[in-house]
Amino acid sequence: MPADLLATPDLLRSVFRRHAAGVAVITARGDAGPVGFTATSLASVSAEPPMLSFGVGTGSSSWPAIAAAEHVGVHILGEHQQELAATFARSGADRFAPPTAWREGPEGVPLLDGVLAWLVGRVVTRVPAGDHRIVIAEVVLGDPTGTGRPLLYHQGRFNRLRD
Numbered sequence: 001m002p003a004d005l006l007a008t009p010d011l012l013r014s015v016f017r018r019h020a021a022g023v024a025v026i027t028a029r030g031d032a033g034p035v036g037f038t039a040t041s042l043a044s045v046s047a048e049p050p051m052l053s054f055g056v057g058t059g060s061s062s063w064p065a066i067a068a069a070e071h072v073g074v075h076i077l078g079e080h081q082q083e084l085a086a087t088f089a090r091s092g093a094d095r096f097a098p099p100t101a102w103r104e105g106p107e108g109v110p111l112l113d114g115v116l117a118w119l120v121g122r123v124v125t126r127v128p129a130g131d132h133r134i135v136i137a138e139v140v141l142g143d144p145t146g147t148g149r150p151l152l153y154h155q156g157r158f159n160r161l162r163d
Helices: 009-017 061-067 080-090
Strands: 024-030 033-041 043-046 051-057 071-076 103-105 110-112 117-129 130-145 151-154 158-159
Touching: 024 051, 024 080, 033 051, 033 110, 043 130, 051 061, 051 117, 051 158, 061 130, 071 103, 071 110, 071 130, 080 110, 080 151, 080 158
Parallel strands: none
Antiparallel strands: 024 033, 024 071, 043 051, 051 130, 071 117, 103 110, 117 130, 151 158
């Protein structure tokens, strides 16, 4: 087997750069204030009961708050929110400072304004997965009524959906 085909972190990253994914921002209330990060690992887990999952790195600045949170916010970003996605992906950024528009939502979860849809989920479990944890949450409420088209992540960039 050629060495460039063997499983490595670089191989995994190279393959997943070819996988277009929707962009979400996950938020939670932390001891020192709101936290959040950009995620492309969001997945629907179950319809009955309604559950979702996402991955979070244990070395991320958001992990301590996510590790302790009882509830999380999940925000589906629109193509008009590339800069918001970049802000929440940037290490060391003050993610909740202006121009980020947000409010405290149910269960104290920070809710971002102007998103295509949002959910609040009650964390059910956190599953170890290498240097990440897979968080599974049961949806308790949400709003799917935002307008616009979804933001995608592909080839290391935020992109618009093309017809």
